[in-house]
Amino acid sequence: MDSLTQIVLGAAVGEAVLGKKIGNKAMLYGAIAGTIPDLDVFVNSFTDTVSAIEIHRGFTHSILFSILFAPIFGWLVSRFERYKSVKDWSWLFFWCLLTHPLLDSFTTWGTQLFWPLNTRVALKTIFVIDPLYTVPFIVFLILAMFQKRTSKKRRFYNNMGLIVSTCYLVITLLLKWFTYTKFEEALIEQNIAYTEIDTRPSPMNTILWSANVATKDAFLIGSYSLFDSQPIIFNSYPKNHELIADFTDNLKMQRMISISNQWYCITEKNDELYFNDLRFGLLSMEPDAQDFVFQYKFEINENGDLFFTETEKDRGDAEKLLKQLWERIKGN
Structure with missing residues (x-):
């Protein structure tokens, strides 16, 4: 806390x-x-x-x-x-x-x-x-x-x-159980095959909850407010684990994967690779958002070592997210 x-x-x-x-x-x-x-x-x-x-x-x-x-x-x-x-x-x-x-x-x-x-x-x-x-x-x-x-x-x-x-x-324990069942029901109704669900409350409240859903080739992220009246929508994020094929034997990469409990995806921007820890969600409620709360650029330095650098976040990101959360909390 x-x-x-x-x-x-x-x-x-x-x-x-x-x-x-x-x-x-x-x-x-x-x-x-x-x-x-x-x-x-x-x-x-x-x-x-x-x-x-x-x-x-x-x-x-x-x-x-x-x-x-x-x-x-x-x-x-x-x-x-x-x-x-x-x-x-x-x-x-x-x-x-x-x-x-x-x-x-x-x-x-x-x-x-x-x-x-x-x-x-x-x-x-x-x-x-x-x-x-x-x-x-x-x-x-x-x-x-x-x-x-x-x-x-x-x-x-x-x-x-x-x-x-x-x-x-x-x-909050009861709310987690209740919202978890809502995500489960939505996945069944939408015929989505999955292997695991991970749920958490959104920032600064326990009314709006998020779920990460593991499928074969992608992770799905959905949200549910206690005031919702419409079905839950899940947005897909490709795992792209093949992009780190050259780094899977690297100890630091293995440690990062372990830290994320396998909840990670790889994105590429401007020919640079990023390791995204999905457990903490996104900095935006927009469907096509790619800005994860914990995102790390990784590259090989001049000594041939792999190193990670967390991407910086500014106050504007937080203010934008809070406004979107407030609207989303009210229900869909």
Whole structure:
């Protein structure tokens, strides 16, 4: 999830663990702990694109990281804070570090929760930014913040924030199941032979959902809004895997294919090849769009090594997509 949401979650968890004893400092340290796992993004400056993708949401988003580093952070904070219980501080850091990847596991990118196992937990039921999850959470947290440390209202408001946000996550699971059945029914009605379906919510909402459908030679992408009244339309994107025949034995290419979980297609523009990770969809709702959210140009450098470069996206792309999403959410 986005940084603000993780800060709010960390603050609320910190309050639940230690707020009655130390007041708003529990929220402060919870917020700090809630941001720590995402510090893995700094590795981007020191390694190549493929390695950076593999590392993101890896070790720092694991149960093992929470277990190992919670007592270290707890001990460090107890050295200079008036409240000296290493056990209580460690418990705060453990839960704040752990709930961060647990929440991230509901997103499309997922987390290596069970690192060092190379398996990502990705339930794909919520977008990384979702106001319906975050805004109520913030409201309850602010209400709790201005209550006395021992006040019952403080615990009530904070608990309500945690309960409401958790209930919303449960609802997203139900919505994923419901929309998945809609995509399945549409494929059957349209006599489309497929091998796999992968669904996810569209940006910033859980009303409009997208589906990637794997067929023999192409991937189909369709969308379904809870307000739809017309049949689902699937747009086809050729796999073009034959375009990377010369690179299939290359380790970096194999790693990229593994990262995408086989959900990738190859496109060619101006005699340059691009690796498109389909799991995160397109930057446009237009039927013939080819601008994927995660698109990487790949080529051989002067040393004969294969390297990937992510294509840049600008604010205009996001603004255009949001306008199209708003119209599409209303139904077809």
